[in-house]
Every structure is written in structure tokens, then in C-alpha cells.
Amino acid sequence: MRITLALPRELGPTEVTRWRALQEAHAAFDNPFLSPEFTLTVGELRDDVRVAVIHDGQEIVGFFPFERHPLGIGKPVASGLTDAQGLVHAKDVHIDPVRLIKGCGLSVYEFDHLVAGQPLMGEHHERHPSPIIDLRDGWERYTEFLRAHSGKTYKSTLAKSRKLQREAGPIRHDYATTDLAPLRTLLGWKTDQYRRTGRTDRFAHQWIVELVERLLATQTESFAGVLDMIYVDERPVAGHFGVRTRTTLAGWFPAYDPRYSKYSPGLIHHLAMAERAAESGIEVIDMGRGQKEYKDKLKNGELEVAEGRVARVGAAAGLHWLMRVPARKTRATVMANPLLLKTADKALKTYGRLRTVLQG
Template identity: 85%
Template structure:
């Protein structure tokens, strides 16, 4: 096994085509965060992005995109934003994880959404569900399942949709738009949501805004940014920006105008989006790891992703463990306990309200 390192922009068409072919050959890699286009675009904005190219003799057998930070700390590309991470490789690839990160110049590689079947994966790593909307049998079969298992949610969402249109006007659905103006409306809603709920505003970082805008402008058969919005009386009500492969759409940035909150616009939008996505050939909407009420109501299946790290016996890895692992374990304990989770969420929302008042 020979491993070479490259900046994303240094990859030639042969390497990019091989990456895409490996991705499309295995359903485990059918996620746009694992597509070469995502790493290439992030690499235009982040000088810490690297790609390890794995060779077996004359053949390329894998690609490992990552970020290399100070002290040899490795992270996934656009860490904190991505819901699928890891190598894209040939079936049954055998490589020692420590050998890989050593070749990458890393002391440790930390991940939180590692996909299944990875050489990096071991029994110590924590597994988490990633809920999905499975559309492989079609939208009608999906909604039939919702009526059976989440009948109250499905019926109330349809009723609220009718009520919204009676009270506010006719609804229009704009699927897979490439217009940047509604994207900026959506990101504004998302920023307000982050602030209201006490979360960090991701879009305060200009590179993230630029990343999203560049991905919206990327439109190919195998990869694209997907902006989806619903309007009432031509006024934007709710929307979502995500990414797709040929058959998988990932949930990334959903948001809505809070003045329409009583109509559950997020649920109305997700059902409308699922129908249009199915019509366009999407088979799975991956909503991403994390406990959210709307995910529980809409899901009809789940994938698994893993959280953990691979570390070499280096001082930097020990420092990283002390700074990150206890915090991660505490967060996992809170997320697993409904009472603690509710208390933490309430505290964050209180902080968000106070911060909003002070900033206002």
C-alpha cells in the first residue's frame, strides 16, 4: 500500500473520476459529503484540507479527505458541518488505521459521523442512529407508512397546510432552485434560529456562507446543491438547503419564518420536499444524526454513524484526549437522558433570549 498526499486542487480528472466511481460502486458511500465535489469546493476555501490517495500497485484503491490542523490534529473536511465522514475505497480494503493517519502526518483523527464499513472503525467507537426518509418504494408507500405509524402527525400536517393556505394564500413549491436570493433568506432564518436557541451561529463564519453559495452553484448529474422553498401568496415560508448525489439527498439547513410557526411549516415543507425529491429520482433523504422531534415524526428508517478517534502514541494525541474526550462523553450522556437533554435545551434557549436582548 502506498499513500500520497495532495491538496484538493492538485487532483487531476483521472483521480476525481476514480473517486466518483468508487463512491458509486458502494451504497455505503452514497452521500454527497463523501463526493469529490464537496472536498474540492471546501478545499477552495480551507487551506487545511488534504486528500490522501491510496494506491495498491498501479491502482488507486481509496481516497481519504481530511483537515490537518496544528499539532497534527486531524478532522473531517468542514468538521462540525458534515453528516458523513471517512474513506471512499474499494470493497474489503485492508489498511491499518494508525498507518493511514501516520502517512497523513496526523497524531490523531477525530470524527463524529463516520459511515459504516470503514477501516478506521473499531469496537470502542460509539454508534449513533442517523434517521432517514426511505423513498425507495415511492412517495405513496412512504406516506402510507406515515398514516399507519404516525397517523396523527400526518393528518395534522395536512390539516395545517390547508389552514395556512386558507388564511395566508395559495402555496407554491420551488424545488431545486439555483437562485441565491431565497438562499440568503433561508440562511437569515437559520441565523435567527441559532441565536434564539443559544447555539453558535455558523453563518457568522464567512467561509461557510461562501461554501454554501458555491455548492448551490454546483449542478451535475452526480452532485448538486439543492435549495427547496415553499411560498404562500409568494411570500417565503419555509425551506431547506442540502446536497444530493444521484439518489441521496442529505438534510443540512432547514428553517422557516417564525411568524408561521403555528402551522408547523417545517413539517409541511419536508413532506412537500420528499414528494418532489422522489419524483426527481431521490431514494433516500438522510436527515442526519441528532434527536429532533421532526425527525422522529418523519423517519421510516435509519443508518448508523460512529463517533470517536484514531490516535497514535504521541504527546499531541494525549493533549487532544484531555481536551476533547471527557467533553464528548459528557455531551453523549446528556443527549441520552431525556430529562438532562430537556434541561440543557431550556438553558440554551434562555441564554439565546438574553443574548438577543443584550445585542438588541
């Protein structure tokens, strides 16, 4: 195994084509966050992104995109934003994970959404479900599943949609638009949501706003940004921005106008989005790891992602362990306990309300 490092912009058409071919050959890699286009776009905005190109003789057998942080700490590209992480590689190739991170000049590589089929996967890493909407059998079969397993939710969502139209006006769904105006409306809703719930506002970082705008402008057969919105009487009510491969749409930034919250606009929108996505050839909507009520109501399957790290022996790895691992284990304990999770969520929302009052 031979490793060469490159900035994303240094990859030529041959490397990008090979990356895409390796990705499309393995179902576990069918996620847009593992696509070359995603890393190339982030690399335009961040100078810490690198790609390890893995060779076996003269053949390229893998690509490992990562961010290099101080002390040789490696993280996934756009760490903290993405729901699929890891390297894209040829089937049956042996890649030693410690040798890989050494070849990248890293002491540690940490991850929290590592996809299946990874040489980086260890038996002691924590595994988490990542809920999906599986549309491979078609939209009708999916709605049959909802009627059987989430019948109350499905029926009430349809009823609220009818009520919304009676009381506010007709619904229009604009799927896969590339217009910036609705995107900015959506990001404004998302910022308000982050603040209300006490979360960090991701869109306070200008590079993330620029990333989303550039991804929206990327429209190819194998990769694209996907923005869709529902309107009531031509007023935007709910929407979502994500990215897709040919067959997988990654759920990323859903949001809605809270003035319409009594109608459950998020659920109305997700059902509309899933139907249009299925019509366009999407087979899986990956909603991402994390416990959310709407995910539980809409999912009809799950993938698995892992959280952990690969480390070399050394002082930097030891310091990283002290700084990150105990906190991660505490967070995992809270997430796994419904009572603790509810208490933490309530505390964050209280903080969000106080912050809004003080800032107002």
C-alpha cells in the first residue's frame, strides 16, 4: 500500500472518475457525503482538507478525505455537519488503519458517523442506528408501511394537510429548485430553530453558508444539491436542503415556519418530499443518526454508523483521549437514557429562550 496526499483541487479528472467508480461499486458508500464533489467543494472553502490517495502498485484502490487539525488530529471533511464518513475503497483490498493514518501524518482520526464496510471500523467502536426512508419498493409500498406501522401519524398528517389548505390556501410543492431566495428563507428558519432550542447556529459560520450555496449550484447526474419547499397560498411554509447521489438523498437541513407549527408542516413536507424523490429515482432517504420524533414516525429501515477513533501510540493521541473520549462517553450515556435526554433537551430549550430574550 502506497499513500500520496493531495489538496482536493490537485485531484485530476482521472482521480475523480476513479473515486466515483469506487463509490458506485459498493452500496455502503452510496451517500453524497462520500462523493468526490462534496470533498472538492469543502476544499474550496477550507484549507485543512486533504485527500489520501491509496495505491496498490499502479492502481488506485482508495480515497480517504479528511481534515488535518493541530497536533495531528484528523477529522472527517466538514466535521460536525456530515452523516456519513470514512474512506471509499475497492472491494477486498486490505488497508491497515494505523498505517493509513500514519501515512496521512495523523496521530488520531476521530469519527462519529463512520459508514459500514470500513477498514477503520474496530470491534470496540460504538455503533448507532441511522434511520432511513427506504423507497426501493416504490412510494405505494412505503405508504402501505406507514398505514400499517404509523397509521395514526400518517392519517393525522394527511388530515392536517387538508386543514392547512382549507384555512390558509392551496399547497404547492417546488422540488429540486436551484433558486437562492427559498434557500435563504430556509436557512433563516434553521437559524431561528437553533437559537430557540439552545443549539449552536451553524449558519453563523460564513463558510457553511457558502458551502450550502455552492452545493445547491452543483447539479450533475451523480451528485447534486437538492432544495425543495412547500408553499401555502404562495407563502413558504416548510422545506429542506440536502445532497444526493444517483439513488440516495441525504437529509440535512429541514426547517419550517413556526407560525404554522399546529399543522405539523415538517411531516407534511417530508411526505411530499419523499414522494417526489421516489419519482425522481431516489431509492433511500438517509435521515441521519440521532433521535428525533419525526424520524421515528417516518422511518421504515435503518443503517448503522460508528463512533470512535483510530490512534497511533504517542503523546498527542493520549492528550486527545483525555480531551475527547470521556466527554463522548458521557454524551452517549445521556443519549441512550430517555429521561436524561429529555432533561438535557429541556435545559437547552430554556437556555435558548433566555438567550433570545437577552439578545432581543
